[in-house]
Amino acid sequence: NAGVTQTPKFQVLKTGQSMTLQCAQDMNHNSMYWYRQDPGMGLRLIYYSASEGTTDKGEVPNGYNVSRLNKREFSLRLESAAPSQTSVYFCASSDQQETQYFGPGTRLLVL
Amino acid sequence: QKEVEQNSGPLSVPEGAIASLNCTYSDRVSQSFFWYRQYSGKSPELIMSIYSNGDKEDGRFTAQLNKASQYVSLLIRDSQPSDSATYLCAVNTGAGGFKTIFGAGTRLFVKA
Numbered sequence: 001n002a003g004v005t006q007t008p009k010f011q012v013l014k015t016g017q018s019m020t021l022q023c024a025q026d027m028n029h030n031s032m033y034w035y036r037q038d039p040g041m042g043l044r045l046i047y048y049s050a051s052e053g054t055t056d057k058g059e060v061p062n063g064y065n066v067s068r069l070n071k072r073e074f075s076l077r078l079e080s081a082a083p084s085q086t087s088v089y090f091c092a093s094s095d096q097q098e099t100q101y102f103g104p105g106t107r108l109l110v111l
Numbered sequence: 112q113k114e115v116e117q118n119s120g121p122l123s124v125p126e127g128a129i130a131s132l133n134c135t136y137s138d139r140v141s142q143s144f145f146w147y148r149q150y151s152g153k154s155p156e157l158i159m160s161i162y163s164n165g166d167k168e169d170g171r172f173t174a175q176l177n178k179a180s181q182y183v184s185l186l187i188r189d190s191q192p193s194d195s196a197t198y199l200c201a202v203n204t205g206a207g208g209f210k211t212i213f214g215a216g217t218r219l220f221v222k223a
Contacts, residue, residue, distance in 0.1 A: 033209065040119070042199065042215035043155070050209065058209065090154055098143055098203050098211065102154035 001026050006091050006103035013081040013110045021076040021106050023091030029101075031094045032074040033058075034066060036087040037105075043090065049074055081110045114138060115202050117214040125222050130187040132217050134200030137181065144176055145201040146185045149216065155199055159185065190221045 004025045013019060025032065030051045035043040045058030049068040063085060065077045078085060091103040114137045124130045132146075143162050147155035159174040161167045161183065167174045173186040183202075187194055200214040 031209070040215055042115075043213040045209065045211075048209040056209065097160065099145065099157050099160060100147075100155075100201075100211065102156070105154050 003027065004091055004093055004101050004103035006089075006106055008106060009104065010107045011109070013078075013108065015082060015110060017081050018077070018079050019081065020078075021089055021091070021108075022073070023075065023103055024073045025091075025093040025101070026072065027093060027095070027101065028071070029093035029095055030071070032068065033092045033094070033100065034064070034074070034076045035090045035092065036060065036085075037090060038087050046076065046089075081108075083110045086110045114204075114212045115200055115214040117198075117200050117217045119215060120218040121220050122217055123220045123222060124190050126190060126192060128190050128221075130190045130194065130219055130221070132185040132187075132198050132200075132219065134183045134185075134202075134214055135181055136183070136200075136202045136212070138202070138204045138212075139178075139181065141178075141181075141202045141204050143203040144174070144183045145203070145211075146172075146174060146183075147199040147201060147213075149197045149199060151196070158198075187219075190219075192221050192223045195219055195221050 033048045034046040047066040052071045089106045092100040146159045149155040161174040171188045175184045197216040199216045204210045
């Protein structure tokens with residue numbers, strides 16, 4: 001099992017460009033999450049999907065959109081990137097005990 | 112006020128010593144508690160989960176929970192240089208993983 005996979009690993013964008021971060025899990029988990037991690041800030045929840053077909057805002061949703069494509073896949077889209085979105089992005093999924101399993105992360109730099 | 116607080120460190124301990132990592136949380140209805148380890152440049156991975164008051168041991172790791180004091184800790188016995196990482200405390204305040212709040216983490220450095 002691959003667990004949680006994310007693409008790309010690294011990305012450099014110019015202000016105003018758009019991109020989609022892809023995430024997939026093969027653990028048959030219902031819930032999936034997108035976090036950003038900034039120095040000194042810990043992990044902050046951007047969006048989550050409690051089950052296939054549902055998505056909800058987390059703590060810091062502004063500037064992002066998500067799609068739960070099916071049970072396996074959950075993508076995060078930046079429509080118009082801003083320097084404030086420079087961060088490390090983690091996708092995660094959780095089991096029924098609410099343990100979260102994280103992907104390897106995407107390091108995004110917005111110039 | 113942060114909902115989950117940790118000392119950012121770095122906490123430096125010699126090899127073989129006990130490392131003690133602490134976490135306090137503000138929501139009294141919190142139900143489940145987790146410690147994740149994150150190596151530099153890597154993603155968090157679960158070390159321990161604890162759901163009831165008292166101690167829970169797993170190898171060199173012991174998690175301690177005191178709900179009355181809203182305090183959870185992680186002890187690492189016989190610390191090794193490979194334990195050097197950032198340790199994230201996570202608290203689940205209700206049903207559903209989206210209710211999980213992460214602390215900012217404590218950096219641990221184990222000196223050989």
